[in-house]
Amino acid sequence: MALSVTDLRVWYRTLKGDVKALDGVTFDVADGEIMGIAGESGCGKTTLGKALIRLDTRMRHEGGTVALDGEKLPIADDAAMRRYRYREVSLIPQYAMSAMNPTRKIGKMIRDLLAAHGVRYAEVLPELERRLGLVGLDAEVLKRYPIELSGGMKQRVVLVLSTLLNPSLLIGDEVTSALDVSSQKAVARALVEFRDHGFVRSMIVITHDISVLFQVADTILVMYAGHLAEKAPARTIIDAPLHPYTKMLIGALPQVGDRYDEQRLSGIEGRPPSLLDPPTGCRFRDRCPLAHDRCAEAPPFREVAEGHQVACWAVS
């Protein structure tokens, strides 16, 4: 098991109180697995991604453990965590467009970063150039400033840079969200290729765009209001979802071949609950068509079939 997260809770400290953005999540990611995380804005998916590599100053680790390759990660300790970053856990950020220092040539920036990790640039350079080639970039980009590259090029440089030391786990946060559809496809394909080449062992791809996950992910984890709703192989999530939230989320996607001038695409009524003071029990029950008395008690995240886990009383 590459990554094993147990009952992880990460809260945000705010003036109004603690926002329970991640409130007890437990899941595993297998070796070589690309797991997608989907959910609407504010469901805790980005918090989860950040918690695995670097908590920002407002985030607080409230409990639970994260183990990578059997070793427990000290996620609450910024200094101790530094040893694992980049070599073990790496990140492709939401903001690849502005992720690189604008006043430093890309090659020099990579050299600085590698030196900080005790790696000699000259030794890695051939591999770096080879990988740039894999994503269709010329080694000459290393002599350029970030401003001289297009958005898609920067995204690919960041992809190569983030995976250069062959991390065990790569977290891609909204990797494709800022790209046009053709660049999205190229980046999605590159992610899968990098896994296939063994540059990264396993991957977590966070996005609000389920159609991207369908191209990339082996399994999809659906989150709702700081809790897990469902995890299953990508095919199953699309074709045979069990959790009512997943069903409605998939139902809100347009289908190829359907005409939407005759029928309206359905959305999900209502809004997610405030995480400042979340309701007890199932957090989806206010919007759920299947809600009943039992839902006042939080449903467990249970395995209903091989590799298919759901948190819903109506299903299990």
Next chain:
Amino acid sequence: MRGYLARKTLVYGLTFVVAVTLNWLIPRLMPGDPVQRMVARAAVQHPETIASMAAYYERTFGLDLPIWQQYLNYWAALFRGDLGTSVWLFPTPVSQVVLEAVPYTLGIMIPAIVLSFVVGNTVGAMAARSRWLDNVALPVGYLVTAMPYMWLAILLAWGLGVALGWFPVAGGYDFGLVPQWSWTFVADLLHHWVLPFLSLFLVSLGGWAIGMRNLIIYELESDYSNYLSALGAPRRLVRRYAFRNAMLPQITGLALQLGTVLGGALVTEIVFGYPGLGKLVLSAIQNQDFFLLQGTLLFVVIGVLVANFVIDIVYVLVDPRTRTGLTGATA
């Protein structure tokens, strides 16, 4: 780069022409007649003598010519390095009077600008990462930077000069000494230099420190800093990048500040009776000395233009984004 230099040179050349023209024009728009004043100074009563003296002076200063010819002559003389003759210190040439004053002004301005820039940016960068220093440096910085130059100068003159008696409050050197290269004189020169320098230095310091602190905090929150930290880069590397990037707006600020600092230097000199350009401007105005005023302001204008030009060039060298903008990006 060459196109950029050519464009900049053209812009600065045009600015120079306009500045010189204004510089020539403004004294002529001032009330009062310098020739009448010089004649009056001679204290003669005879009307014919007065008339012939006035005619002589007008010829000497070229004031008998039509105004457009005076303007052209002014330019012609300028290229010969001739700034005319001082009315106040007649018949000393203006260039000589100005050149004697320039070292004093540069002597307080250059150290004040350079040191306040270096010290201010360093303190600001340190304040951005130390809460204790931040709580001290920020209020003090705001207080000092909000003070007008002359007011701080008066405070210093009173506090350190009059009350404590540590430093002399007026002059560039002791009136009992003759300027020469001796230890006594140089030590005395430095002793007189401290207060004018200090008032300029302190007022500029706060602004740099506050600016740098805010810029560093902004840069440390920026995406590239977050990304580097997420990839396990040590704090030192992230801060080095942040400092370098935060310096860019500060360099622009330096260019913008030069004129203000120069104005401050002129006022400060007047407070301390320091024999630099500032005092010269005041004396020239008080004595309706067109030529001296013109000559002094010309030096000021040239100084500001040259300094700005240098900063423009430095900026292009340190910020690649301006450079790519010049050659056209090849993305």
